[in-house]
Amino acid sequence: MKFFVIGDVTVDHLYHLDRIPAPGQEVSPTRATMEPGGAGGTISVTLARLGHTVTLAARVGQDPFAEYALGRVRESGVLQTAIQQDPEHLTSTITVMQTPDGQRAMISHGAANRQLDPARLKKKDIEGADAVVISAYSLTEGPQRDYALRAIEIARGAKKPVPVFIDLGTGAVxxxxxxxxxxxxxxxxxxxxxxxxxxxxxTASISAALARLGEAGARRVVVKVGRMGSIVWSPEETELVDAVPPEGQVVDSTGAGDTFTATFAHAALTGLPLAQAARAANAAGALAATRFGAQARPITPADLERALGR
Incomplete structure (x- = not known):
């Protein structure tokens, strides 16, 4: 299948700490790494590794970080025809500080990604896709927001409408x-x-929030609820889908949510019911957290077969 993905590519600076430093404090990490990341990059890499043809729309600077941010995108065979270079803005970077008990603090800058030029969006790329996957960071500001909104409009208005998946992010909301x-x-x-x-x-509760989305016209919603798994909702059903314990120790949650979204899109498009697609996504997100870095743990069809067969 063909996916068109709109989202950020970044260079992630990951610091694993005993505690998040207070203002003025200096602490030493237990581990420090630099990895390619970003929701767009991670979603596109995951889908490509699962066997799909993927085109990624993102924007990088003309700086040394650009090649690094796109490293696994290229290795995975993601098509780069919609990747843009920005002559003025730097490639996006994110600094993540994470403690063993799950506390996180982040410094992020949209930089070149937010300048994604909507004039270079090709209608045929959207109409020729089996699905469009959009990170909501793309909808926050700048030309990138116009690009994403235009893509949604094309997908909805296509002769054969193209399904649209949108994944929120904490920073975006x-x-x-x-x-x-x-x-x-x-x-x-x-x-x-x-x-x-x-x-x-x-709203103040999941039930009230889902009711609010239903009133607003939502079609299908999947809520990631951490160690409990996920909740799938549609006007016809609501179901809690249990978490799938990973094969290995959880060491870094960076990118796990993006891996979840990509795997859910893969499973839903291959015809699995909502709950089954969410179970596959639960397994993939957990597996992604067993390596350091958003894109370090490849998710394979065999991984999903094992998860669904448990």
Missing amino acids: NKVGTRLMADVIAADYLTLNQHELLALTG
Whole structure:
């Protein structure tokens, strides 16, 4: 199948710490690594590794970080015809500080990604895809937002409508808040975590939030609820899908949510029911967290077969 992915590519600086430093403090990490990341990069790499033809729309600077950010994108065979280079803005970077008990602090800059030029979006790329997957960071600001909205419009208006998957991110919903609802509600599939769900809807409980999305016209929603797994919702069903314990120790959650989204899109497009697709995604997200870096643990069809067969 063919996927068109819109999202960021970044260079991730990962620091594993005993504690997040207070202002003015200097601490030494237990581990420090630099890895390619970004929601767009991780989603596209995961889909390509699962055997799909993937085109990624992102923008990098003309700097040494550009090659590194796109390293695994290229290794995985993702098509780069929609990758743009920016002559003025730097390639995006993210600094992640993470403690053993799951606390995280991040410094991120959209940089070149936010300048994705909508004039270079090709209608045929959207109409020729089997699905479009969009990271909601693409909907926060700048020309990239216009690019993503135009892609959604083309997908919805195609002679054979193209399914749209939108994945929220904590930074995106924290930045835009409930105003993001208008942009994402038309998605065929909406994936997000519990915090993002409540912030997006301005509600205080998962049940109230899902009711709010239903009233607004949501079609299918998948809520990532950490160690409990995920919740799938549609106007016809609501089901808690249990987590799938990973084969290996969880060491780094960076990119696990993006891996979840990509795997869910893969499973849903191959015809699995919502709950089965979510179970596959639960397994993939957990496996991704057993390596350091967002794209370090390849997710294979054999991984998903084992997870679904348990």
